[in-house]
Amino acid sequence: MTKRREKVVLPLVAVFLGFLLGSIIVLATGRSPLAMFAAMIKGFSGIDIINDVPINTRHIGEFIIQAMPIILTGLAFAFASRTGLFSIGAEGQLMVGALAATTVALLVQAPKAIHLPLVILSSAAAGALWGAIPGFLKARFNVHEVTVSIMMNYIALHLNNFVILNIFGSVDRVKTAFFPESALLKSPFLQSLTRGSRLNWGFIPVVVALVIFSFVINKTTFGYSLRAVGYNKEAARYAGMKVNRNIVLSMMIAGAFAGLAGSVITVGTFNFGRALPSAEGYGFDGIAVALVGGNQASGILFAGMLFGMLKAAQPLMQSQGIPREIAGIIQASIVLFVAMQYGIKLLLEKFKKKESVSAEVDRV
C-alpha cells in the first residue's frame, strides 16, 4: 500500500472494527445490533428503515449540531499535534470559550453586526489564553503539556460554575438569563428547513476554521515551521526556528479553535450560559475525531460527521432499549484500533512475509 492510501484505509479499517466490536457487545447483552444501526441511519439522515414513515429532516439538523463542536475540538487537537504536542485541554478551552461568550452576550449591548462577532471572537480569545498556559509552561519549564492541560480542564469547569452561579446568578442553579437576540447564531429560517431542529449559523465559523486550519498548516511559512518543530524539535532549533515561541503559539491557536466551539454551543445550540456538573466530553470527542481524521482538515470534517452521527443517534438508541453509552464504547474502540494500527501493520507484514516464504518453499 502506498503511504497516501494507507492514511485513508487504516482509519477506515479501525472504524469498521469499532462498529463490529460495538455490535458484538450489543448482541452479547441481549439487544439487537440491527436496531442500533437503524438508529444511526435515522440519526443523520432522518430516514427510518424499520417503520414506513416519511423522512424527518429534524434529525439532519440535530446531527449537524452534534458534529459542529467536535469538528472544532478535533481541529484543536490536530493543530497541537502537528507541532508534536499532545493537548488534552480542548475540554477546558471550550468551557472558558463558552464562559467568555456568555459574558459578552450578557454584558455588552450592541447591534447584531457588532455583538455577534464580538461574542465569537471573545470565545476564541479566551480559549487561546487558556491554551497559552500549558504552552508557556511547556516552553519555559518543560512541564508536560498532557498533565497541565488535564488540570486546566478541571480548573475551567469550576471557574465556569463559579462565574455562572455566583456572578451572573441563576434561578435554577443551572442556567443564566437568556441572551439578547443580537448575540445569537440562531436562525428561524434554518429551523424551519429542518422541522424545528436547533440548526443555526454555527456551521459558518466551523467552515471558516477548517479553511484557516488547512491554509495555515499547509500554505504558510509559519505552518511549515510548526510542522518542523513537530517532526524534530532539535533540527528545527538548529535551523533557526523559534521552537519555544512555536510551542506557545500552536497551543494558543489550538485553544482558539476549542474556544470557538464554546460559542457555537452557547449562542448557537443554546441561548443561555450553563453551569456544568462535569465535563461533557467534547474534548475527548475531538481527540477521536483528529486521530481518525489523520490530523488533516478534510479527514477531520468526515470524522467529525461520523462521531456527530453517533452522538445524534444516542437518544434514538436509548428509545430502542439500547443503552446510549454504546456510542462511547464504539468511539473508544475506534480510537484504540487507530492507535494500534502501527502494530497491526507490522503483524500483517510479518504474516505476508511468512506467506511469501512458504509459497516459495512450495514452489521448490
Add this chain to the structure above:
Amino acid sequence: MSFKILFEMFPIALMFAAPIIIASLGGLFSERSGIVNIALEGIMMVGAFAAATVTVLLEGSTPLASWLGLTAGLAAGLIFSLLHAAASINLKANQVISGTALNILAGGLTVYLCQIIFRQQRTRAFSNGIQKMSVPLLEDIPVVGRMFFSGNYPTFYISIFLVLATWFLVYKTPFGLRMRSCGEHPQAAASMGINVSLMRYIGVLASGALGGLAGGVMVLTADIQYTLVTIHGTGFIALASLVFGKWNPFGVLGAGLFFGFSTALSFYAKDIPGMSSLPGEFFYALPYILTIVALVVFAGKAVGPKAAGEIYDSGKR
C-alpha cells in the same frame, strides 16, 4: 485555625488520600517498567463500578460484601488494564492515545453495564460501604492517636502497607531492579537477558490491579453508589502525585496526603477564619491548581523513568 478543626479534618483527608496513594503506586509500577499509564482514571472507574456492583448484589447474603467488592474492583482493574498492555506492548500503540481510549471506554462501558444490570445510569446505592474503625491501644497515644488511629477507614492502613510493600519490591529485590531497568534503558536490560515485554506486562497489570483497588476504595468510602462522576479526576490527581512524589513510594505517600488534605479543605473551609469568604468552587479547583504549581516547582528536578512512554524497539541502540 483551631486544632479541633484540624483533628476533624484527618479522617476525611485520609479517606481521600487512600485511593490517591494506591492508584499512584499503580502508576509507579507501570511507569517504572516503562509504560505511561494515563488510563488510571478509567481503570479506577472500572474498579469502582465493579466494587459497587458486587457490594450491592451480595449485601443481602454476606457481611463481607464490601470486602468482596474491593476484590472485584481489583480484578476488574487488572482485566481492563490488559487492553492497555496489549495495545502498548504488543501492538506498539502510542501509550497516551491508548490510555485516552481506555478513559473514554471506561465511561461508556461502566454506565452501559449499569443500564443493563440496574436499568439506570448508575448502580443501585449500597447500604453499607467499608466501615470506619479505631485501632485499639494505638488510639490512646496522645495527639498522634487521634490523628491517625481513631475513626479512620481501614483502607488508609491498606495504602500504607502497599507503600511499604512497593518500596521493598521495587528497591530491595532483584525483580524490582529488573523492572526499573526496563523503564530506564530497555535495550540494555534486554541485553542482560531480561524479558522486557514480560516486565512491562507485570508493570501495567500491577497498575491495573492497584488502580482498580483504588477505585473500589474510593466508591466504598467516599460515595454511596457508582456514577459517572464518582472518580471525578482522582486518577489524574494520582498521576500528578506520581510526578510530585518523584516516582518514589514514600514521595507518593507524601503527595497523596497533600492532595487528601487539599480535598478535605473544601469541606472545612467555611469554618476556618480567612477562608470562609472564598467560594466553594475555589476549593474544588484547588487540588488541580496546586498540582500545576507543584509541577512547575519540581520541573527539571523530578526526572521520571527515562524510557517511559517510548515505544520499545529492540533494534535501537
